[in-house]
Amino acid sequence: MLLALTQAGHSNTRARRAVLTALLEADGQATPAELLELGRAHHAALGLVTVYRTLEILLSLKLVRKLHLEEGCHTYAISAAGWSAGETVDRSPQHDEHGHHVICQSCGRAVEFDGCHLDDIVAKAEAQTGFRVSSHWLEMFGACPECRATANVEDGSIEG
Amino acid sequence: MLLALTQAGHSNTRARRAVLTALLEADGQATPAELLELGRAHHAALGLVTVYRTLEILLSLKLVRKLHLEEGCHTYAISAAGWSAGETVDRSPQHDEHGHHVICQSCGRAVEFDGCHLDDIVAKAEAQTGFRVSSHWLEMFGACPECRATANVEDGSIEG
DNA sequence: TTACTTGCAAAAACTTTGCAGGCGC
DNA sequence: GCGCCTGCAAAGTTTTTGCAAGTAA
DSSP states (O other), X not given: OHHHHHHTTOOOOHHHHHHHHHHHHSSSOBOHHHHHHHHHXXXXXXXXXXXXXXXXXXXXXXXXXXXXXXXXXXXXXXXXXXXXXXXXXXXXXXXXXXOEEXXXXXXXXXXXXXXXXXXXXXXXXHHHHOOEEEEEEEEEEEEOHHHHHHSOOOOOOOOO | OHHHHHHTTOOOOHHHHHHHHHHXXXXXXXXXXXXXXXXXXXXXXOOHHXXXXXHHHHHHTTSEEEEEETTEEEEEEEOHHHHHTSSSOOOOTTOOOOOEEEEETTTOOEEEEXXXXXXXXXXXXXXXXXXXXXXXXXXEEEEOHHHHHHSOOOOOOOOO
């Protein structure tokens, strides 16, 4: 992701590296405050303001995505584009294929999956409401493999 | 909705009636601040705090739903359960069938549609991630019939 | 009358802005 | 060295809490 950042014309600074590392260390998602704490392990003087500003840049580059959880929308996750920007070459800014997240309700881990085939559901919604749908937003909640193995999360019925 | 409220043991107060009316008058969605403004037309002394507290109750009864928009998650919409609680008899608290919203990006109108058939998409996500999915959350954005008719919203390609 | 509600004020939580100094390039 | 970045402090928003007075039942 650092590469994507610099290729977009942003400086490679210690603060930004700390935030990126924090994002990678966070288990798929983190709030700005959590990123600050994680990031300070790598750059003690890191400030919350810089976390916000770095996230803003990453959002604009679509390298991270804002998650909307029941409790609020204060967490961020690395997007598919962000992961694939590991060390490979550039991503056009118009990287617009999008995946969605599955979030573990036990440990908070968030994983993006691809294969966003909602065309027929979108079509049904359009037919039913008369709207013309141009984008959407999907998130799933459940239990990750580790938590299912470790713990007593027996109740995994598919609702809806 | 008033009935559902009182049947759940909450008082029928002027402030709550004002909030309910405001919700009905809002075009499908509104922020607490907007509900305050709308509500004050019916109860001049209405306070923002009461709007929040009433929404909290309505949320717990699943009569309203929190919408998560790109700009944030500060808006509320009447749910299908809320609409059907118009004047009919009670709804068991376990009314758990859920619809999702389509939100007009032009006028902000929000409409809930039913037919939430994501089973195969959920199955794919489970296969791909190893998660066990127990719930989800879907929202669509686009243009409502009125805005499409009225205005110049020609661009309605289905993205995703 | 009794207990639930209300709305003000204040606090808390979260996010953005201003600015002087610091650092990447 | 120049200009982007940073972090502190302060301001702006949004939401929650405390409490005395008010209202439903």
